[in-house]
Amino acid sequence: MAQTFGVNLRGVIDLLSHHLYSSPRVYLRELLQNAVDAVTARRLADPSAPGRILIESTERTGNGTLRITDTGIGLDESEVHSLLSTLGGTSKRDELGFARQDFLGQFGVGLLSCFLVADEVRLVSRSANGSPAVRWVAHGDGTYEVEVDDTARAEVGTTVELVPRRDCDHWAEYDTVAMLAAEFGSLLPVEVRVAGPNGQVLVTEDELPWTRRKDESVAQHHERLAEYCRETMGFEPFDVVPLEFGAVGLTGAAFVLPAGANPGTRQAHRVYLKRMLVGTSIEGLLPDWAYFVRCVVDTSALRPTASRESLYEDETLLAVRDALGTRLRDWLLRLDATEPERAGAMLAAHQLGIKSVALIDDELLRLAERWVPFETTRGTMPLRQFRRGHATVLYTPDVDEFRQLAPVARAQGIGLVNAGYAYDTELLKRLATLDGANTARRVEPSELLAALGRPSAQVAAAMKRTMSVAAKVLDSHDCEPMLRDFDPVSLPALLVADAGGARRRDAADARETADPLWQDLLGRLVDADSGAAQQLVLNTRNPLVARLAGIDDPTLLETAVLALYVHAVLQSHRPLRPKDTATLNGSFLDLLDRAIGD
Numbered sequence: 001m002a003q004t005f006g007v008n009l010r011g012v013i014d015l016l017s018h019h020l021y022s023s024p025r026v027y028l029r030e031l032l033q034n035a036v037d038a039v040t041a042r043r044l045a046d047p048s049a050p051g052r053i054l055i056e057s058t059e060r061t062g063n064g065t066l067r068i069t070d071t072g073i074g075l076d077e078s079e080v081h082s083l084l085s086t087l088g089g090t091s092k093r094d095e096l097g098f099a100r101q102d103f104l105g106q107f108g109v110g111l112l113s114c115f116l117v118a119d120e121v122r123l124v125s126r127s128a129n130g131s132p133a134v135r136w137v138a139h140g141d142g143t144y145e146v147e148v149d150d151t152a153r154a155e156v157g158t159t160v161e162l163v164p165r166r167d168c169d170h171w172a173e174y175d176t177v178a179m180l181a182a183e184f185g186s187l188l189p190v191e192v193r194v195a196g197p198n199g200q201v202l203v204t205e206d207e208l209p210w211t212r213r214k215d216e217s218v219a220q221h222h223e224r225l226a227e228y229c230r231e232t233m234g235f236e237p238f239d240v241v242p243l244e245f246g247a248v249g250l251t252g253a254a255f256v257l258p259a260g261a262n263p264g265t266r267q268a269h270r271v272y273l274k275r276m277l278v279g280t281s282i283e284g285l286l287p288d289w290a291y292f293v294r295c296v297v298d299t300s301a302l303r304p305t306a307s308r309e310s311l312y313e314d315e316t317l318l319a320v321r322d323a324l325g326t327r328l329r330d331w332l333l334r335l336d337a338t339e340p341e342r343a344g345a346m347l348a349a350h351q352l353g354i355k356s357v358a359l360i361d362d363e364l365l366r367l368a369e370r371w372v373p374f375e376t377t378r379g380t381m382p383l384r385q386f387r388r389g390h391a392t393v394l395y396t397p398d399v400d401e402f403r404q405l406a407p408v409a410r411a412q413g414i415g416l417v418n419a420g421y422a423y424d425t426e427l428l429k430r431l432a433t434l435d436g437a438n439t440a441r442r443v444e445p446s447e448l449l450a451a452l453g454r455p456s457a458q459v460a461a462a463m464k465r466t467m468s469v470a471a472k473v474l475d476s477h478d479c480e481p482m483l484r485d486f487d488p489v490s491l492p493a494l495l496v497a498d499a500g501g502a503r504r505r506d507a508a509d510a511r512e513t514a515d516p517l518w519q520d521l522l523g524r525l526v527d528a529d530s531g532a533a534q535q536l537v538l539n540t541r542n543p544l545v546a547r548l549a550g551i552d553d554p555t556l557l558e559t560a561v562l563a564l565y566v567h568a569v570l571q572s573h574r575p576l577r578p579k580d581t582a583t584l585n586g587s588f589l590d591l592l593d594r595a596i597g598d
């Protein structure tokens with residue numbers, strides 16, 4: 001025989017309070033939602049039916065209860081059983097189980113949230129279908145009583161009364177109730193009032209705050225939106241973008257953050273669904289790249305999750321996200337066409353997001369090229385400007401490598417771009433795909449070496465002994481010395497490691513600590529390539545290097561070469577290996593010792 005599941009209400013309430021809703025405060029939202037839906041349902045049959053909701057706090061009722069009264073469709077006795085007293089029972093789905101568009105609710109669990117703050121929930125209702133009025137009293141232990149009492153209520157509509165739990169009195173007091181009602185319900189399409197010790201307050205507004213008024217100019221509308229942003233979102237917007245997408249019944253506004261937005265911060269949008277607040281920190285409404293934009297929107301098409309505290313990730317949300325992204329992109333392009341200076345400032349401030357989307361959007365790639373500043377050997381400038389002086393953009397894909405090579409490149413008149421930050425290299429590659437392979441190319445350090453002058457035969461001869469000592473002491477660092485004559489004069493030595501060399505060095509490092517099996521494998525990798533992993537390029541133009549030739553004391557010469565080597569390692573910003581640190585300590589203390597003398 002088929003059996004029916006029993007439901008342990010206490011367990012379900014526990015589940016709701018600890019795992020579904022983030023706070024008991026949602027109880028008021030659920031009550032408001034039911035009242036609005038009841039009014040909507042009644043008006044579907046009778047458009048002239050009254051639409052009023054009154055919330056009375058404990059100060060007003062005087063008997064310790066919170067009361068909410070609506071002029072909605074009401075319930076008869078059988079509906080009280082099948083809808084109110086059945087978990088998952090709802091009148092807001094169609095025969096096929098789909099949520100009906102007109103209503104806020106859909107899951108048939110919302111009323112249970114009252115038990116987050118109440119021990120007992122009482123309801124008195126008169127249905128619009130002419131049935132006699134009913135009373136319903138439900139307890140937190142899962143029991144309820146129903147009684148038909150035609151004298152209980154004369155008007156069509158429903159009154160719900162909560163008897164707060166002992167520790168939950170404050171949830172039913174005026175200050176809290178008025179605050180929650182305004183937060184969740186200020187934009188609801190039905191008049192909502194809250195009654196407290198000093199009379200009633202209307203919490204609903206006539207119009208959506210972001211809708212353009214008939215008598216308002218575009219500029220005035222923008223100023224009012226900026227004012228809304230200051231008050232509600234708490235920042236001065238760089239710009240405001242009105243939003244309207246009829247297809248998904250969405251209206252609202254996007255506010256562009258001023259400079260300084262952190263790409264890592266979560267998106268936090270203010271979202272209303274059918275004019276009821278879902279939340280103020282809703283994520284996922286915009287594409288990731290638009291992290292510098294905050295929105296306020298009201299929509300009828302998106303679906304809430306069961307807690308109503310976030311949006312359900314479905315096809316519609318994807319479409320909305322796409323549409324909003326396109327809107328922002330078009331706004332950016334228009335800003336560039338009409339107010340280029342402002343567009344430049346905006347793109348420089350939020351470059352990370354723009355760069356990420358420029359990788360897949362050619363028009364935004366052009367914007368990024370024109371406005372996003374890059375660090376170059378000719379100063380900080382957008383790529384477009386740099387390209388005017390350089391047919392091919394030479395770049396380093398690594399910030400440290402740029403720092404190391406830039407002074408040398410600059411001195412040789414070679415233009416170099418630092419493409420070491422997020423998306424830079426991909427962006428340059430994309431430019432090369434669009435504008436031709438010669439547009440941008442990664443520069444190899446060895447390439448730069450080729451541009452450096454060779455010392456005269458005389459200087460080379462004078463440095464011969466120095467070079468052989470250097471070759472000996474640097475060998476254990478997998479480094480070979482080299483003489484070049486280059487600017488800047490102030491730079492004594494440059495450490496150059498090519499990609500292959502760096503790989504070999506890493507493998508050599510790993511071999512020292514690896515187990516025997518790996519040691520063998522890594523050894524083969526290390527030996528596969530000939531030559532040292534790095535080169536210490538000594539600058540014969542530098543006076544200190546020139547004086548190395550005159551050092552007679554062989555130990556001092558060795559220490560001086562090692563000191564130049566670790567100095568170059570430090571300059572390259574490469575992490576120090578244990579061997580480098582030991583060399584740094586040894587050479588520093590030795591030189592200090594000699595400097596202080598006996």
Ligand SMILES: Nc1ncnc2c1ncn2[C@@H]1O[C@H](COP(=O)(O)OP(=O)(O)OP(=O)(O)O)[C@@H](O)[C@H]1O
Nearest residue numbers: 034038074083090091105106107108109110111158
């Ligand atoms: N004030 C009211 N007036 C008339 N009917 C009501 C009222 N409150 C609740 N109901 C009925 O009780 C049913 C269950 O309400 P409940 O709040 O638990 O779920 P819901 O509103 O249907 O969905 P959700 O869980 O999404 O809120 C509703 O579908 C509605 O038919």
